[in-house]
Amino acid sequence: MRRVHPQDLRPGQAIATLRGVTLPDGSSSTLSIADGRIIAPPDAPLAPAVAAIAEREVEATGWLLLPPAADLHAHIDKAYTWSAAGEPEGSLEDAVACWRAFGSAVTEERIARNARRQLDAALRAGVTAVRTHVNYHEGVDPLRGIRAVLEAREDYRGLVDVQVVAMHDQFRDTGMIREAIALGIDLIGAAPHLSTDPHGEIDRAVTLAEEMGIGVDLHTDETLDPESLDLLHLARRTADWPEEITRSAGHCVSLAVQPPDRLAAVLDAAAEARVSIITNPLTNLYLQGWEHPVATPRALPPLAAILDAGVVLAAGGDNVQDPFNPLGNGDMVHVAAALVLAGHLAPRRAWDVVARGRELLGLGAAAGTVGDDADMILVRAASVAEALAERAPDRIVVRRGRVVATRLTASDAVPVSTRKEVAL
Template sequence: MPSANGISRPDFRRADGRPVRALRNAGTTDGRTVDVHLRDDLVHAVVPADGAPAGELDLDLTGYLLLAAPADPHIHLDKALSFDEIRPPLGDLGAAIAAWEDYGPRLTVDNIADRARRAALRALSYGTTALRSHVNLLPGPDPLRGVRALLRVRAELAAVMDIQLVALAPFTVPDEAIHEALDLGIDLLGGHPHHTPDPEGNLRKLLRIAADHGVGVDIHTDEQLDPGMLTLEQLAHAVRDRPASTPVTASHCVSLGMTRPDVQARVIAAVAAARIGVVTLPITNLYLQGRDHLAGKPRGLTAVRALLDAGVPLGAGADNVQDPFNPVGSGDALETAMLLVTAGHLTPQESYTAVTAGAREIMGLPPAGPRPGARADLLAIRASSLREAIASAPPDRYVVCRGRLVAAGRSERSAVTALAD
């Protein structure tokens, strides 16, 4: 759709899942203007733009930057968008857990599925074509309400995005419920051993159940500031000899960022040797951690720079989106990348890699992006550079998943803003 200045705009009518043959006149992060030709769900060729008019199955991306589409390796769709419904008190992690557990009896399959669907589609509209969601096994007589809700949403959205599910098992939930969740088709097993009376024992139980079902694990690990809580190191030693085909992810790892340099180096070496992927979750950890530090507040992030320097796969996710654990957040991966620049001191490229290639590696997904042979999961955004895209998060976007246009958005640039003299 051309605008008054002749520059193409996204057209909502075209975001109908149709296959895309070529992306024309797209900007790249290295300053080129290219045509990207797709074949089925892969990028077939990337060539200098030839000025040819866009055909019926082409997109004219004049004025847009073409990037790999984000993937979110850690979100809680079952909790998302529940803040106004629950109206929890603002507080630390303990207060958030209590608010969620108190509200648990009122959660229904339909209620959870509705919010999860809206949150997933919101993420898709921003450009995220793959996500991994944790889903709580709930207390009470029906602990699998959230599991059934997210299995429903995963099936409904399978044509437009990849969704992986992790059964988040509190230590109070019977083992039978964990086995049943995995039997229903949950992809991975998770938990939070550091919040149990016996962290090492709980960790080993989760690893044993996962091994029995032949699935990987994604563990909430050391989500606290105590430098002496290093379940991450126990996890690394416990899984070092596992089969290479079994993925292991450690999420949060907050206390790693609080340890002495020598301890940090020792733990990271064990993590690297065990081939564990680490997911950092800046918005929620910045919100929840350090509230009792009246001065010199810690940032509450894991040791992102040291992990990258050691070659550990690093991903970053939205975590909690407007729920008791975080009252704000949009679910936009560019928001996560921006926080890694400001709070984690990563470069814009490193930050965007954490929400794209790093996340996909941890999730076991094929590489994506505008290069030959890669999966055609692509985000086109109206920006001249990656730094500008992260800084401004422009709403003008096209989202392509597996070679099909699945979302488009635009802003009305003709709107007039009145400013006071």
């Protein structure tokens, strides 16, 4: 069996054994892979003859295994439109107005092209699961974006698991929402806090979901207004749902400005109702707080309090270079770093949040333990903190034991002794 180093791996190659790889807890381990799963290492009594079932033994000393990232809140139908939309800047309300004015000109072909571009970038970054919200687009044929994204979902099957949320507003009639459901979307979405009747919009989405047997993922309380607590209504409305039906609340920014007693009560209700919260630090740090030029609030929900309350917390990259965030890139390493810097989570806890989304999409465990899916990101780092600090420039993305993408710096091509000379 051929022994190689991670930087020698190429897409399509299978891995039999990882020797000396560092796990997130800092320990070093040797892992073997068969049939897409982690099995007992080769020196264990129950290990099969792995040389016969895979191609390469990888000498992974100096490389860290991270559970693969899950982007639980994306907008791949809007991706890469910031320049075309006039390079706008401003608050959430400004971005919404810009998109409504610009969105009617976006064709299905452009949506499909940009959606695939974002999924390509996500895969190279180690994001192997994406839940994307898709608008009913302005102008003729409001379902064109949903169709384009559903096609991309099929194209990336086996590489990136894509879950599609059709996101209506108060102006979309229920008949059109039913049409979207019939196309094959996974979840119903909405942004109740932008409606004139937030609770009515929550009730409409939940009622439709109940009728159609699917779940909801709602943009919730994306505001620094402490009076906005739609999360509490969503929790009460879905408290009797079966455990396996999705009910997620994205953003939940207003939790950041609640007094402790009210915060505790809302989080208790969310935990009891099994409502998951999806935090989106990069976009919310950009969109919220424009009205506070000094002492600007961080516009992130209290992450540690959410976790301590027993609420399932995941994270999203949200907007990628569109009117809602000119600098988004869908790289969950950057999102995890923001959870540390702005959200005050420890690095390992931040990556746990980024990886937790796999569970919400119904995917198997991928923590590098025996029996787990052999899905992982190999990064050249000694610890999770180092990986986040340096933004993990070297990455090998693995699905079911097979390399599906690589992203390497030029350091492998330039010997250390000549780097200074090359730079000069």
